[in-house]
Amino acid sequence: MSFGTNKTVAVAALGNQTDHLALHKFKESISSDPNKALESWNSSIHFCKWHGITCKPMHERVTKLNLEGYHLHGSLSPHVGNLTFLTNLNIGNNDFLGEIPEELGRLLQLQQLDLINNSFAGEIPSNLTYCSNLKGLNVGGNNVIGKIPIEIGSLKKLQLINVWGNNLTGGFPSFIGNLSSLIGIAVTYNNLKGEIPQEICNLKNIRRLHVGENNLSGMFPSCLYNISSLTQLSLTENKFIGSLPSNLFNTLPNLNMFQIGKNQFFGSMPISIVNASSLQLLDLAQNYLVGQVPSLEKLQDLYWLNLEDNYFGNNSTIDLEFLKYLTNCSKLEVVSICNNKFGGSLPNSIGSLSTQLTELCLGGNLISGKIPVEIGNLVELILLAIDFNHFEGIIPTSFGKFQKMQYLALSGNKLSGYIPPFIGNLSQLFKLDLYRNMFQGNIPPSIENCQKLQYLDLSHNKLSGTIPSEIFHIFSLSNLLNLSHNFLSGSLPREVGLLKNIDWLDVSENHLSGDIPTTIGDCTALEYLHLQGNSFNGTIPSSLASLEGLQHLDLSRNRLSGSIPDVMQNISVLEYLNVSFNMLEGEVPKNGVFGNVTKVELIGNNKLCGGILLLHLPPCPIKGRKDTKHHKFMLVAVIVSVVFFLLILSFIITIYWVRKRNNKRSIDSPTIDQLATVSYQDLHHGTNGFSSRNLIGSGSFGSVYKGNLVSENNAVAVKVLNLQKKGAHKSFIVECNVLKNIRHRNLVKILTCCSSIDYKVQEFKALVFYYIKNGSLEQWLHPEFLNEEHPKTLDLGHRLNIIIDVASTLHYLHQECEQLVIHCDLKPSNVLLDDDMVAHVTDFGIAKLVSATSGNTSTIGIKGTVGYAPPEYGMGSEVSTYGDMYSFGILMLEMLTGRRPTDEVFEDGQNLHNFVAISFPDNLINILDPHLLSRDAVEDGNNENLIPTVKECLVSLFRIGLICTIESPKERMNTVDVTRELNIIRKAFLAVIKANKLDDAVGSRCGDS
The missing domain is CATH 1.10.510.10 (Transferase(Phosphotransferase) domain 1)
Known part of the structure; x- marks a missing residue:
């Protein structure tokens, strides 16, 4: 008897020593302990009293190791595998690195393994199969790779598999169907592919199935719709196809989460949803679902409803009836029906939705009528998007109640009237989008009070008056300030330089005048600057060179004069510069953006010279040269000029009489002058005399020839107008006027035009385009x-x-x-x-x-x-x-x-x-x-x-x-x-x-x- 007692004591002592050493090695592997979680781990007290340690009282063996959330940094020591009495290992929410040690397979008593939210790499150890008592496997939120080990299929007691947020590959394993005790699977945010195997339907006790954000595809197993124990089903962002059974919510009566967004489901919303009283979260976004939305009034626990990016509705007056019944859903926090086919007007009952509603998205539909005043009752809203509908009328004064509003999008409607001054009371706004409406009048200076605003778009309206300097005191503006396509006048305030963090500034297509303020060089974060289509005069400020991150700069169609500052070639990231149609003169720089003809637009500045050869600008006169032969050449130059003038005058008179004789009148359109021109001789030579061998097509008003021009490296297509054809003159004018002002990657770009006289002294008109090799x-x-x-x-x-x-x-x-x-x-x-x-x-x-x-x-x-x-x-x-x-x-x-x-x-x-x-x-x-x-x-x-x-x-x-x-x-x-x-x-x-x-x-x- 005494012998047995001594043996027990000896084993306990040995166990104590093993566990103590394992814990000591665990601590040695920790390189950083910012919260001093391991401060008590020292020899002054028994290890069973160390922080995070639970021992079995009889033998003083470690059964639980819980150090979750202490920001420990280091690796997981393989000596942990010597804690053979361990049932619970939880080191989640730390910063452990390296691979998960295979020695964990020695923990035969282990029931819960929680390594969530660390930085573990490598594969899931296959020898975890020896942990036959394992109930919870949680390695989500790491950098684990490889496939889910097939050996896991032998863990018959496993209830939870949580491997979300890793880099796992391969298919969804069919062996999971053997784990009859499973109640939860989470494999979201991985790279799994293929179909969900039918074997999953063997899991009769499954409650939570989360397989979203993978590359899974095919028909979703219909048998899963009959497992009544399911409470959460999340399939988002895969490639599942098929329709939803009409009785889905009858066969899944306990479902409280149903997420199928970003897939390829089609058909109607299951009518059984009217009885889905347990549903709390419903996400059907970004599918191909159609038809009317049934009444959801019985879903009184619903807090999240997302139907966006489908084809719900039919542009009819009954499309939004379901919103009236949503007033019974008192827990609603988020409602999005954006980008569907909902028509009709917005019911006044919208203002009776849940007082907890924080996000309401109705944009991208066909909703018409006025914005209900009652919508202002939703005072908890932080996001309201009703953009790109057919709303008309004014912004209701009740919008002034939105004291928590952060994101307000009203763009793409037919709203009119003034931008209300109370917009300045919405002090929490970070995005205000009123783009493409019919607002008029001045920009209210009170907008200065929106000191959290990062994105402001008032473009494409009918706003007038000057730009209030107060707008440049919104120091938070960093993403966008867009005032383009209005009728704003006056100067660009020098306070523009206060927007030091602005990324995109656009005041184009207004009636602004005066100098471009030099202070714009203080906007050091600028990447996109658009000032085109105004009446700015003076010179291009050299301070623009201070914008080291500037990528796009458009100054075209203004009245700028002087030279292009040399320092602009030092903006190394500049990808596009357009200074066309100004009054610039002098030498064009050769470096930076000016060294690539595809990145710079200079046409319409007749006094520019120099630059790289591919720009085909005239050479600049040599300054300060006083050659001894200069005066001799002056007399010759004068004589030549007079003779040339007489020849030109004679030529013009000849043209006049030829035109008068033939009763041919061209349509006067001064806007054509904005296009660069090429001579008839160049076109005649480049097309081999408009040879039939060069003919590549013909149309209503002329023929198209393939050719080459001295000024172009690549082949061109020359469209020669048949001026004998009625309408050909006007066709030439129309095409010039259209093409000179439009730019798009899918438009054939016009290079130049020709309006001249041919060798028979007949009127000649042609357009020159880039040659498109593969034809029509x-x-x-x-x-x-x-x-x-x-x-x-x-x-x-x-x-x-x-x-x-x-x-x-x-x-x-x-x-x-x-x-x-x-x-x-x-x-x-x-x-x-x-x-x-x-x-x-x-x-x-x-x-x-x-x-x-x-x-x-x-x-x-x-x-x-x-x-x-x-x-x-x-x-x-x-x-x-x-x-x-x-x-x-x-x-x-x-x-x-x-x-x-x-x-x-x-x-x-x-x-x-x-x-x-x-x-x-x-x-x-x-x-x-x-x-x-x-x-x-x-x-x-x-x-x-x-x-x-x-x-x-x-x-x-x-x-x-x-x-x-x-x-x-x-x-x-x-x-x-x-x-x-x-x-x-x-x-x-x-x-x-x-x-x-x-x-x-x-x-x-x-x-x-």
Whole structure:
């Protein structure tokens, strides 16, 4: 008996020594202990009394080690594996580095392992499988790599797997289905891919499933919708597809969190949601969900509702009925329904929403009417976004109650009246966006009180008066100050220099005058400075060279004089400089931005000289040279000048009589003078005398030749006007006036023009463009044009990108230009493809230019091409953006079907729109262009069915084309909606390419933009 007692004592002593040494090694591995958590770890007291240590009383063996949240820095000693009685190891929320030691596999009693929020690297040790009693595995928030070890599948007692926020790869492991005790899985924020295996449905006790922010794809297992124990289901930011079952919330009665945002779910919101009384968080954002939103009045615990970026609503008066019932949800804190199709007016009951509401986002819809005064009752709001709708009227005075408001976005509406002075009472604002409305009057000086403001955009309104100096006393302004496209006058206050942290300053397109203040050089954080389109005079201040981070500088279309300061070439990061159309003179610097012709714009300054050769400026006169032959040459120069003047005068008289004899009158348009010109002789020489061998195309008003000019390194395209054709003169004027003021990556850039006399003393007009090598879209769509230069056709990826390129161009012309530009002749032959198959829209010969201030238009009689011009033009209607959208829709349908709108099969009232509508959406494969898809790659097995997600992309594209070609103009989509939907389609299509490895079959450029 005594022998046994002595043996127990001996073992206990040995155990004490082992645990003491292990803890001592643990402390040695800690390099920093800022909170002195280990201060008590010394020999003066027994280790079982050390801070964070719990021992088993009988044998004085360590059972728990808990040092969570003390900011310990160091590595985890492998000697911890010697604490063989340890059941709980918690060192979460510290700064441990290195790999997780494999010695943890020795802890056979371990039940809870918590390493959350450290910096552990390497892989999860596979020998954790020996910890057969493990219930909780928590290594989230580290830098762990590799796959989830298959050995974990043997831990039958495991209840929680938490590996979120690492760099894990591979698929979602099917062996997890063997862990019948699991109640929680969190693998969010990793790089897992593939489908969720059906084996997961074996987890009948699962409560929390978090798989968001991975690359998971495919159909989400429908069997999971029948596991009634689920309380949290989070699938956000993956590539899951499929529709949601209508009875989802009946079969998951305990669900309090449902997050499926940023996936590819489609169909309607499950009607069973009306009974989801346990739901607290609902996130359906960024999917393809449609239809009306049911009543949510029974969801009284709901605090988060996010439906943004879907297709909910139908632009009808009943779309927002569900908001009336949300007033019963008294715990609501966040509501976002942005970027959908909600129409109608905003109900007054919006002001009766939860008093706890902090964020309300209604932007990007079709909501009209006035902003309800009652919305001011939501006094806890810190974010209100109602931008890009059709609101009208004034800003309600009740907005003055928003004392906590930080983010207020009202842009893109039809709001009018004055910017109310009470805006200065919103002292917590950091973003105020009133862009693109019809506000008028002065900018209220009270805005100075918004001393937390970082972003202020008042552009594209009708504001007048001077810029109040108070605006420059908002020292917090750092992101943006945009006052452009208004009617502001006076000078730019010298107080502008007080904005030392401003990143983007734009006062362009106003009526500002006076000098550019030298104090602008004090805005040392400036990266983008836009002063163009004003009447600034004086010289360019040298202080601009102090802006060492300046990347974009636009001073064009002012009245600046003097020389370009040499010091500006020292701004090393300057990527774009535009000083066009001023009165600058003198030598152009050669270094910095001036050394790259693609980064600098100088045209319209006739007295500039020098610079690098590629700028093609005249040489500067040599100053101070007094040659002995100077006086001799002076007399010769005078004689030559007189003779030259007489020749010019004779030439002008000859032209006058020739024009008078032929009764040919050109349209006077002084704005053409702003384009640089080239001589007839240069064009004649560069095109081999306009040889037929150089002819690359012809159109309504002339022919296009490929050529080379001495002033250009690359080939050019020369469009020669046929002036015998009625309307050709005006076409030349219109195209010049449009192209000289617009700039977009998807527009064919005009290089120069020629308005001269040919060798037969006949009037000659031509436009010179960059030569686009791959020809027109027309040549690629229709096989009869294919030749050795175009051996391939366009696959779906290319066509999708071209559609997006063209839509982007229309968005620019319709929404972003100073003057609205209506193209009027959009068709495949006017879309050119460059070396990278990027589309460029051309031919603005019959475009319409609409002045934002006067409403004046510039156009010619012809209104487009048969088949592409909308039906209302044939009935005498004025050209409009709706007409361009019709042409765009026809172009889309032609690209998808391979059929021209004038195809001979369309007779007896049939047209391309109806041809598509008959097969939409179920029989699209019967009308697709046979060159569009590789059937082996995109069809499902031996059945002639498209891969579901490819079909969804095509359905969405055909849908846009059909809506744009509706007969009623106002029912067509606009460029804002089209570009938004196309970008969603591209994202979905790119997912298909990656998931199905279809790069070769359906195009690899789909995701480039």
